[in-house]
Amino acid sequence: MEQRPDPLAETGLQFFGKISASISHEINNALAILNENAGLLEDLCVMAEKGKALDPQRLQKVAGNQLKQVRRANDIVKRMNRFSHSIDEPVSQTNIGELMGLVLALSNRFIANKNIAVDYAPPETPVLATTNPFFLENLLFNCLMQALETAGPPKAVSVAVTPGESAPVVVFSGLEGLANGDEGFPGEQEARLMALLKIDVRVEPARKTIAAIFPG
Template identity: 40%
Template sequence: MNPAPRSLTMDALQFSGTVTAAFSHDFKNTLAIIKENTGLLVDLLAMAEKGRPLDPQRLATLAERIGRQVQRADRMTAELNRFAHSADLPEAQTDLGAMLEMAVVLSARPANLKRVGLEAVTAPPLWIATFPFGLQQLLYRCIALLLDRAGSGGRIVLEADDGRPPVALRVIARTAEDRIPAGETAPTPTPEMTGLAHALQIRLDWDAAAGGWRLTWRDVET
């Protein structure tokens, strides 16, 4: 017996959990580097007290390392905040280019674990009324199904059409040799993906020639 498909709410909760877990993992890594560098500073001060001179260049390197990690944490906080606010309104005027950039950030960890690059091709601003959180959820699922196809060293490209109706965007895989992954059947979208696409009034198609997904907004004027 097939398990019952999860509800969209369950899928949204699971997506939120996955994204925040990835962010918290990176925060922990960042904090660990900051902690060890401040620990090293304490080590060096203790050695200085015993007569070993402090090297200013060494201190400058430590300050630079800590500063770099603070910037990283600051960037992550801003990204996580933007993601959290994507659920504020059930429909908002949204720039698709900014959405694609956020999708790259949210999928960075699973992509990195498989050594797959992510790239958002940003065009002039293309505004559309949609539920930003739901669109991120759908893009995340689309990317996830392409990671193994792109393979180690490959990349996934997210790009919007030229803006003429109907509005569409593509999520396509490229191998390490910059080729369309060959010889594979179309991936099957999960019931949650098709349900989500329907709720967002998006037609979700597999574009074999492009090697990826095509998301087309139904009856939407820009």
């Protein structure tokens, strides 16, 4: 008998896998640059052994490049750590603005691959909701991916988190390619996440927006 995991768990695992793969790619890129800088130091040593003078400024530049990549990898690992811990509590009071910032940072690679500029200014005052942070990240990531698919021209998406009139709202705007009925979005995965989180995702082609409206 075929055993299939719970569809919601499957959705969450797919999301976790996608983000982990992207993060591993980013870390690997930083490691590749560190590797080449270490190789360059070896090259300089070989040249010094052959009598070519070592230039301290050249060495300083290599050290600076290495530090830059260490800081970059450290930021990526911090994001990964925050993301991994978001699954710790099934329900918690969550700062939506911060969580949206994390989702965007985790999506760097996806955004860069689409060559789309994403504009996001976190709300000035915290916008809070009691929710499941991991699955909220999943739903907002899916909304962002759909926004990237339907962005522009120009290739730009704006993201805003607002307290709303009665409940928080996350709006993805500038979706010039959004059309009536041809998006297939929200799909099955999003429907599961929306049911769990009691969030309404509205696709509004006239306004060129996708909005995630939290329960009041």
